[in-house]
Amino acid sequence: SYDLTQPLSVSVALGQAARITCGGDHIGSKDVHWYQQKPGQAPMLVIYRDTNRPSGIPERFSGSNSRNTATLTISGAQAGDEADYYCQVWVGSTWVFGGGTTLTVL
């Protein structure tokens, strides 16, 4: 099976950049999607296919993907960005989610 590794938690000072990584074997050759989930809410797509933002997602959300690590970057993190974040890839006719990262904005 294919595993995606995310840090359990990331902390960032208000207004600074937060980077959440997603590690996987040759993940750079796959399309990576990112979701945000706040307590009591449904997940929300924030980045699709490595670098693309759905309409309505602020420009401060960006993504990159290379070799064995994909990264979600939140530039100028806001208090409202506190949430769990998940990466996702399609591999072997299955969807795989990373374990999730809790972002705390200090």
Next chain:
Amino acid sequence: EVHLVESGGGLVKPGGSLRLSCAASGFTFSSYNMNWVRRAPGKGLEWVSSISSSSTYIYYADSMKGRFTISRDNAKNSLYLQMNSLRAEDTAVYYCGRDRLFGSSWFDAFDIWGQGTMVTVSS
């Protein structure tokens, strides 16, 4: 407005069955692949199953194979998940999610999600 609304969750005993539904509105349901994802208490998102727009392609996570069955009725704009032989570890909020691409033969990110329905498996 595009909407997905799940229903059918509840309390069920181990070994029991439950059928979840997901009602779609505001888009051409028959042209989109659909998915089920769950989140157990204290855990992360877990993919459950996916079905293509015309039900030609169906996929399951290994732990659900043989117990869960995904289906859809395009005439009723509805997605279903039949869950049998339920276990305590199936306790979770179950979400349905729409594939991002219209009329695609391959699977992509989930751009629309329902609010979820809670399934509790306990004696």
